[in-house]
Amino acid sequence: MGKNEYLCDCNVIHPKVVEQVLKNMPSSTTFEHLAKFYKLLGDSTRVRILFALDQEEMCVCDLANVLHMTKSSVSHQLALLRENRIVKMRKSGKEVYYTLDDDHVVKTFEVGLLHISHKD
Amino acid sequence: MGKNEYLCDCNVIHPKVVEQVLKNMPSSTTFEHLAKFYKLLGDSTRVRILFALDQEEMCVCDLANVLHMTKSSVSHQLALLRENRIVKMRKSGKEVYYTLDDDHVVKTFEVGLLHISHKD
DNA sequence: TAGATAGTTGAGCAAACATTCAACTGATGG
DNA sequence: CCATCAGTTGAATGTTTGCTCAACTATCTA
Numbered sequence A, B: 001m002g003k004n005e006y007l008c009d010c011n012v013i014h015p016k017v018v019e020q021v022l023k024n025m026p027s028s029t030t031f032e033h034l035a036k037f038y039k040l041l042g043d044s045t046r047v048r049i050l051f052a053l054d055q056e057e058m059c060v061c062d063l064a065n066v067l068h069m070t071k072s073s074v075s076h077q078l079a080l081l082r083e084n085r086i087v088k089m090r091k092s093g094k095e096v097y098y099t100l101d102d103d104h105v106v107k108t109f110e111v112g113l114l115h116i117s118h119k120d
Numbered sequence C: 001t002a003g004a005t006a007g008t009t010g011a012g013c014a015a016a017c018a019t020t021c022a023a024c025t026g027a028t029g030g
Numbered sequence D: 001c002c003a004t005c006a007g008t009t010g011a012a013t014g015t016t017t018g019c020t021c022a023a024c025t026a027t028c029t030a
Helices: A015-024 A028-041 A044-053 A060-067 A071-083 A103-119 B015-024 B028-041 B044-053 B060-067 B071-083 B103-119
Strands: A087-092 A095-100 B087-092 B095-100
Touching: A015 B060, A028 A044, A028 A103, A028 B028, A028 B044, A028 B103, A044 A060, A044 A071, A044 A087, A044 A095, A044 A103, A044 B028, A060 A071, A060 A095, A060 B015, A071 A087, A103 B028, A103 B103, B028 B044, B028 B103, B044 B060, B044 B071, B044 B087, B044 B095, B044 B103, B060 B071, B060 B095, B071 B087
Parallel strands: none
Antiparallel strands: A087 A095, B087 B095
């Protein structure tokens, strides 16, 4: 996502609107963090993982069975979620147990589900 | 995302947990809709567009100037958001004005911003 | 100690995706 | 009618990304 400082190819039509909106825009970094967060929720496998973990603490094999996927595939996605502190893990014997690590994720879910049920 | 009915490569370790979670899991379609919704918010350009439109109704050229991008690029993203009924358009003369078409988007934003400010 | 099971990890690959470029439509004004 | 400006659209391109496969670590148990 390395952005150049390229200019747009058209003129401002309503200078006051542009000026006003520009004044209120948060930094690019803020938007990138926000987009990154939503992108993590923007995959059906990860959404299903989070939904499952929202109900129960689960180990990788059980998750794989619930999702009908390979351990590897699930583990890759869990690693991604872990790196971004959306889930956390706990080791116990041979197993690794995962749980949600973020209250906001649950709230985002609720709003998202509301959106879905409203539109489709 | 055409998923096969392939099996996972490991055994169930806690049958009761798996059974219980499986019982509560919504359909794959529901998760795909949900993921699709989040994926639409999972891009910094689109997030910036939505943030701008949350403040003011804007035409494509003004948006392009606010975002420092080409009309084409902005228009492509607006088309995507329009197809998914997240923004709507209104024609007036040569210009096309866009606004948000979904209350839930705003609420999702709030939760997302909360998440960001909490973690970083 | 050897074998089996739980889980992780990196490389490879195909599909999805964001931006660019160029050609196009359509409305305005001289 | 012609030139210009706002906006859209499709093809091309380079990047991102999700899954697979195979190799690996670690823990338990016979």
